[in-house]
Amino acid sequence: MTHQHNEAPETAVRPTDWWRDAVIYQIYPRSFADGNGDGMGDLPGIRGRLAHLRDLGVDAVWLSPFYASPQADAGYDVADYRAVDPLFGTLADAEAVIREAHDQGLRIIIDIVPNHCSDQHAWFRRAVAEGPGSVLRERFHFRKGRGDNGELPPSDWESVFGGPAWTRLPDGEWYLHLFAPEQPDFNWDHPAVQDEFRSILRFWLDLGVDGFRVDVAHGMVKAPGLPDIGHGEQARLIGSQILPFFDQDGVHAVYRSWRAILDEYPGQRIGVAEAWAPTLDRLARYVRPDELHQGFNFHYLGTDWDAGALRAAVDASLSALGAVGAPATWVLSNHDVVRHRTRLGGGLDRARAATLLMLALPGSAYLYQGEELGLPEVTDLPAEVRQDPSFFRDSGQDGLRDGCRVPLPWSGTEPPYGFGAGDTWLPQPDDWATLTVQAQTGDPASTLELYRSALGLRRTHPGLGAGDTVEWLDDAPDGVLAFRRPGGLVCTVNTTDAPARLSVPGRPLLTSGRQLPLLDGDFILPADTTIWWEE
Template identity: 50%
Template sequence: MTTHPTSARPSDAPDRSADAAQRGADADWWRQAAVYQIYPRSFADGRGDGMGDFRGIISRVPYLRQLGIDAVWLSPFYPSALADGGYDVDDYRDVDPRIGTLEEFDELVAELHGVGIKVIVDIVPNHSSDRHEWFREALESPRGSNARRRYIFRDGRGENGQLPPADWESVFGGPAWTQVPDGQWYLHSFAKEQPDFNWEHPEVREDFLRTLRFWSDRGVDGFRIDVAHGLSKDLAEDLPSKAELEEIPKDGNHPLWDRDEVHEIYAEWRKVFDEYDPPRIGVAEAWVETAQRRAKYASPKGLGQAFSFDLLEADFEAEDFRRIVSDNLAQSAETGSSSTWVLSNHDVVRHATRYGLPPRDGRPGKQGVEWIMAGGPEDEIDRELGLRRARAATLFELALPGSAYLYQGEELGLHEVVDILDDQRQDPAFWRSAPGDRGKDGLGRDGCRVPLPWTRDGSSFGFGEDGSHLPQPDWFAEYSVEGEEGLEGSTLEMYRAALARRRELQTDETLTWDEELCRGEVLGFERPGGWLNVTNFGDSPVAVPEGDVLVTSAELESGPDGQRMLPGAATVWLRRPQR
């Protein structure tokens, strides 16, 4: 692993528990927060059964504090058959016994709050598990019953109803309708184990309000809303064909996605959020067509914030990054929300790998669902270049006004794990892809969900005492916490230094582009207080302006007459001299 020096950081991360009470009363804490996503089953195993759990997370709270984050986002930890990594929920107000108990959840919240870290939990409202008590009741109830109306059941086509109501495909591939023993069909936008709720049913709406209060009463500070754009549906008697469906614009009137009336649901949720002091927050996962459509989810009368995946989908190019940042900041100013910045999460190829792959039609970040969930052939990855770009992009992201969402393991510079045998894979996106496509564009999301390496050796690199539920490659040893901790220039130490500096430097949610620096493949912008970010997206070194170096993603070079030079694929933060 290639490392580069960063600036010195405090010998230990700041102890933020002293100001936790003050920050807890701050209703705007989320606007410029650094949020760290934990995929619980793959973070740390405290029970030694190969599955991550609450005890493991609790044991790593000191690590999270030292990292310097403001909040933790917990991916689903609810009872689940794991047909979709926990996003098939059996019970929204309980904990999977393999992960822990409600009492351990309370302990985890208390431990995190005790060191000044907020807690965001995942809510999955588009669909339940097929093991949910409501769906089991629906299968045991007659057609047209109240139990079935909580979901989306339809009679089939054909003389005997033997054909599905429409030829739609699910997001994971394969049919979107599954037949039950009495001949009816139910809709599942994702796996067949994930039946879609009918959000026109008042019991569905009321039950989720109860769920929001249940977790808020336990101290949760906010909610990440899965498939936030999918809840409202308009299924007419005569359903369009798959081809017809694909031609309908997603502008508020699409039968399945991003319908305008979904915001009536979130207005009800906002009332619940505002029952608490400070108000609970919401952030929408809404894959929509335009920034204007996304802004509706970020309304202060709704969820308040929505993920922007624009940087995640962009090339590592100055022009793309500047356009995206300018557009997003303008949109945030209009909505009164704050911008969100994301480079990796549990659904996409890690950005260290994406940036090391050759461009595909100029878009290495997204070639539709198939490419973004793949990883590309192993022999096409330039790992060193990918990591250099990832480090540079991360410092760029953390310098921006707004909130930054980080994914577990990116602080170690982890690459996607591509080499997983078919019989070891768990993601339904893999199993639903055609066999001939596997290894090209059907690898699924397991590669970014492999359990983290904490130590250089051991049966699971310190993840737990009895292996891990997904295989870890040998190269994890070099990228482990133990391997990087205290190592000058390691990715972990760069993240710690950057997050500590970010906390000191963040002020107003504004930036000013430095037009003298923004030339060719270089972007420079200044934040209030003289904090300057310079990113070199090109290959050749560029001169660094005057100022104290705060953090760098790569070692500065010496140019003519001793001029400081920023190498290609690198970022530096400077504090400009007072004028």
């Protein structure tokens, strides 16, 4: 069986409820394409490569932050939410990307970062300059310290990046930052903060964006009094229990007000929650009918390559999200985790099999730039080129996020592989020549053509994407997942290290690897392989 390249991809924007089964492609702007040759990806570079995403067959593009920022945390420290950082271009460049994407039949979703801003944000700079008692300090979490002379932090909260979540200013007051000290948290109990973000949403909606991915959507609202937690290593508890600074019930009033704004605009603009919730039922609260449209499914991303665990994750996701009428979402890689080719431990074969499994599930799928090329995690970056702030801290996250952020290879046989004109901001490996878009285009065995074929089938086959149910076929051998989707599609997945024999369920449509010969009504499903069948 060969992988057919979708020569004439459908470019018309999807009609009603486009987001329920959309394939959304994440661009990390500094690593996608460099338009001006300075080694850093930018908005003109993105605009020039949108045809690649149209040909790939995705429905929407999600852009990580490109706002004006000192870049203390790769743009998640925003100094001005209505301006583009010169690193990435101008506001006119952003508008051009939005227009060009729409011309190519793609929707554009942008990051919004409401939990915290940069310490260079005008509000925070004035609050610091005006000193204790400034009314602007009420828009953040300024507190007096504990101890005889206020020398101890106001609470025992820890930063996600390691160390205390409080920094003391020379005037003696402390301010809260759940991430880097350069990222002070907003006080979402303050009406001015709520008003400002409603205005920011409208600013970008008026420019034509189709939605927002909400960074740290589980943050923003803090428990009254900012109470102590009583123990350390709090970053490791995120997503496993409710903390006084995460997943507080008060966040839902914020999203109800945001949903009302999104619904005022034509074309189904959406909100997507990056919410680390301790259970899928808690996650489902973010996507109730009057709140956001989708929530990232970190429970699925964190599931091992194991048939029983994957089936349980799928069932739990469909049950919890279906209970509130929301679609499930599926994701294997993003800018914060080790690429799934490396993380799942089985190399490219397993990564390809995992992708076809994900794309056969009902709901919406998220792709991270470069996974369509089969890129591995870059695990040997020297310390002197590292950029991730968590790499430089003694505790907190493991600092491995740079390895999935290495700039993409587009063409040629040596760095920078068509990314731009000079050295890239993170060095590319010397052995990526066979992984470029150019090298893989037209090769029926390539990962790029597998993705193009799979996404082409998702657009045309009634058994892919749409709906909200799977029917498990329980006669599959141990370690094999087999399920039927409405519309006559069957998916078989071998998560084991050995071939498995199954009865033939229909006509083979697409395989992640080799399809072995049929034997008397049976077929051999190789290890780490997924096959789509039409009944």
